Amino acid sequence: RAKKSRPEERLVHCYEYCRHVLLPIPTKLKKLLGELSVRKFTSALVQRLVDRIADEGTPSKAAHVLRYLRRVMQWGRNRGYLEINVALGIEAPAERKQRHLPSPKVMGELIARAHAKGKLTRGQKGSCPAYLGYVMELAYLCRLRGIETVTLTDANELEEGVQTNRRKGSRDNVVRWTPRLRAAWEGAKSYRRSVWTSQAYPVPTAAERRFIIVAAHGGALQKSSLDTTWQRFITKAIRDGILTEEQRFALHDLKRRGVTDTPGDRKQKQDASGHRDEAMLDIYDFSLPLVSPSAD
Template sequence: MKKARKRKHNPHIPSHIDQAALPAAVYFDHRGSGNWYMSHRDEHGKQRRRNIAPADATLAELHGIMDEASNTDRETLRYLCQQFHDSPKFTELSPRTRDDYAYCRDVLVNQDTRMGKPLGDLAIRRFSPALVQRLVDKIAGEGTPSKAAHVLRYLRRVLQWGRNRGYVDTNPAQGVEAPAERKQRRLPPVAMMEVLIDRAKALGRLHRNEPGSCPAYLSIVMELAYLCRLRGIEVVTLTDANELDSGVLTNRRKGSRDNIVRWTPRLRAAWDEAKAYRARIWTARSYPTPIQPERRPLIVGNHGMALSKSGLDTAWQRFMGKSIDAGVLLEEQRYGLHDLKRRGITDTPGTRADKQQASGHRDQSMLDIYDLSLPLVDPSDSPLPSLSLRNKP
């Protein structure tokens, strides 16, 4: 541990501390109840502060904290992951991405190795593409190819972040083969979809505490996801600003083009039902009505605020589970809310160009994933040869 330079006497430091014996880079902030902190520079060279102990910490405790900090192995994967998660680059990510990366980090650093210690404790500079490939193949071989693919994408990003900031010299995860993920392109039959929508409407009329009930907004979300070919997150982020005279203005994600879905009696009924449900919730809870239309969410929860995507996912999974328990559908017939978008694109009339314009996809190849309709074509035909050619020897 670095020896501390001679300090000037600080009258604010607690009297039980021998100031001459304080470890280097440890300082005392007397404001408030007081805190011991250490100073360091981040990857951008900016001075940063980290509180390490309260004011009543002993000198021995301060030395122990600094000994542990100085003995931290900065060459390990665990240390690099921690630096990435503490960086501004990580905090700029969406909450769902941060949650996914936190899960992938835990999977990586806790992987067992033949050396008898977890992968997180190995020196990152000794990683090779072959080692990363074995790791990915091992996770995929456990029957979880999607998990292996997520871990690989996370490791690539962390190593590239570390390479750009001098933590490592190369990115050994580049060029590693990703496992083939399972393709779940489920297309719910129209009859089953309509039965489940009607079931959600009926159960949504029950009191929320009654057995078998489900949220009243669930059938509305199902209708809008199918009719407008929307993802779940796109449905729950609709507001009154998306209601136009000509139809519903979509708010598509992942680079898809927005469009306006023309009003039909069924779409108008679903939209008006959502507004009526919202009005009942807001009236019952004395919730103030925002003046600006973009501040008025179309889909709200029982609390009156905009429904979150995680809340929608939970309600959907419970609804599907109860439907299976009731014998409405089989376990193998279970499908996701996102599959209603696939059903909507498949049921869109017209050519592939019409379907692409309706779905908002910029790349026509995406229709191979979302449009599962079978085109009706004519049989091949050729003109019959003339009699003279057929009779010619």
């Protein structure tokens, strides 16, 4: 098998992600989208899917999904599986260009709120999954994407710290233990232990199969489920006046806050974030360098 280049690997990963986003979506036919015959797809259905995902506050995700559907359906049309590509002509969502950097105060309040809401009984009004506060802490402290956070396992726990599992060609590193990082890590494991006990979940023998963040059923938490939980959490926080619509930020912005808060120069920030290209710091590092005046 020919080895894929890094751009090809990223493309495959993106398409796999889009597929996992689409498969569990319910339809008016009372079937999941993944169970629906592709010949039953209509332009109206695709437009509703794209609009629905965009309305969740994730227009970029909706745009990725639309590009994926266009390409897959064109592949099927070219090979006789479809008569027309119903994804062509669909209105694409306007992707947000603005990058948000949550303030330390807002971020801290939301993390505390997630922990407090996570202690409520599941199904109780105002509750949220207990894992969310730990996901937020780990994403910020280790400068991780959401998918990287939910795929951490016991194998990533080293004596020196947490070994990252970065995607998109970024370099892994080991994030040293601090009291705050250790508390978040152990808190997630404690929650996992309680879920496994209540669900009589069989504990995997291999460390790399014991995910630190687990869903309510005890298994691995899917990224699509995390995205849905996050949108509900943020929307409710806005309704309750915890933050304004202008202060709204994505889960991924916690990584941006983490890179910005990393002490040191650009080289040290790049090592901490795992970016191979220094230019990526212009996207993730919002800190201002402290410089001397041109003359005394």
